[in-house]
Amino acid sequence: MTPDALxxxxxxALVTGxxxxxxxxxxxxQVRDHAFAADLLRAATAVVLEFRFGPGAGLGAGPIDYIRLGxxxxxxxxxxxxxxxxPDHLAVEAVTRALYGEPHLAEPLTEQRQSQAHYTALIHELSQHHWLKANPDHLVFHARKRMTVWILGRPEE
Amino acid sequence: MDPANQTALFRAHAMARLRGEAAEAARLAAQISVEQRMSHLLFTLTLFTQFVVEELGYEPDPAELAAFTKRLHDKHYSPERPFEALRAEAMVRAVTSESVLLTEIPHTEQAAYMWAVIDEFADPKLTESEMDELFDLVEEAREDLLGKALDSPTLKSSKTQPAAPAQSAPAPEGIDA
Structure with a gap:
């Protein structure tokens, strides 16, 4: 299996539970795959949270609507x-707000705590969107696009 | 230690802390026994509540609070000291509108986060008598705290009658205090 396919x-597998x-x-x-997977999970979470908090998660949108967050x-x-x-709910709040203009909130959290929190948020929001959960390819596609923007600073040509 | 001595110790510690006398505060903190720690945490929580409500009211504005949290992060966070500014913010929200947050922040960390907030709000020029006044309020409020301030708004609405205001029992006469 290529790293990409992996x-x-x-x-x-995460999305489908x-x-x-x-x-x-x-x-x-491999060692560096863990950080990559953590980033990809964050990207997937950003994509899914946009259904609730609006476009631009991790792309400069913010601040979050605090009433909706509540x-x-x-x-x-x-x-x-x-x-x-x-679940560590405050960590979930930290990573969610971090995607909407408050990145410092996630800074003190270890990568593992962040991933756990991203996953909790992702799974919760997915439970509201059955089609998305049933069609993981769609989400994976958009998560990868989001990551490309993070890495290159622009969408892929 | 009898309750009066205990309160005197808590007050002296808080006073030293508010004045920024770190060595004296540490000396007094060392006198607070393991058995007194939970009591002390409640004392600190009540003192903290006074400062928070005075400064931000009962419904802090989330955007203002977010800016405050950012300042705390910039001041205290370093990779060697993973200060979680959101936990400090959560303590503020816990004593105003979201008591559930008190159940999610480890008790061992609560005092440190509360002091980080108090340090931002307290006037360093507080006089001794102003502090005494404050501590008197704290003691009154401590009785009320568990009954009222920690209630969640959503739970309140299910009550038909608000609880009677807590009153401290008058000291029985004829007994030497």
Missing amino acids: HRAHLT EIATAANLRQRF AFMTEMRQAGRSTVPP
């Missing part, structure tokens, strides 16, 4: 009530 497959498959794929990661966090706290250990 990362597509990994994100697809196949945690075991994702973990197996990570066994094949509603989002309340929904997530309700949904996460029976999870043990409980």
Whole structure:
């Protein structure tokens, strides 16, 4: 499997909730693949959060609408009530606001805590968009485009 | 330690801290025993609430608060000291409109984040009598705190009757305090 295909497959497994498959794929990661996968997950989260908080996540939009953010966090706290250990909701708020003009909020969080928070936000928002969850290729495509912009500073030619 | 001594110790510690006397504050903090720590945290929480409400009111503006949080981050964060400014902001929101946040910030970290905020709000020229006045308010408020200030607005609406205001019992006469 090429590195490219590996990362597509990994994100697809995350999006469809196949945690075991994702973990197996990570066994094949080289050292630098972990950071790449973390970035790709952040890109996917940015794409999905735009359905709720508007366009431009991670591209300079912001500040976030704090009332909508409050509603989002309340929904997530309700949904996460029976999870043990409980999700780190403040980290979710940090990475969400970080995508909308407050990057300093995520700065103190380790990469692992950020990824966990991105994943919590991603899965929660996906639960509201069944078509998107059922068509992971669409999301993977847009997440990769978002990453290209982050890396090159512009869309791919 | 009897309650009066305990309160005196908490007050002395807070006073030293507010005056920026770090060595004295550390000396007094060392006298606060493990058994007193939760009590002390509640004392600090009440003191913190006074400053927050005085400065920002009961419904802080989120945009203003975000700017404040950015300032705290710039002041305190470094890779060696992963100060989470959002936890400081969350303490502010916890004592104003989102009490749930108190359940999500580790208790061992709460005092440090509260002091980071108090340091921004406290007037360094507070006189001793002004501080005493403040601490009296804190003690009154401490009784109210668990009953009222920590209520969530959404829970409040389900109550038909607001709870009667908490009143401290008068000291029984004829007993030496």
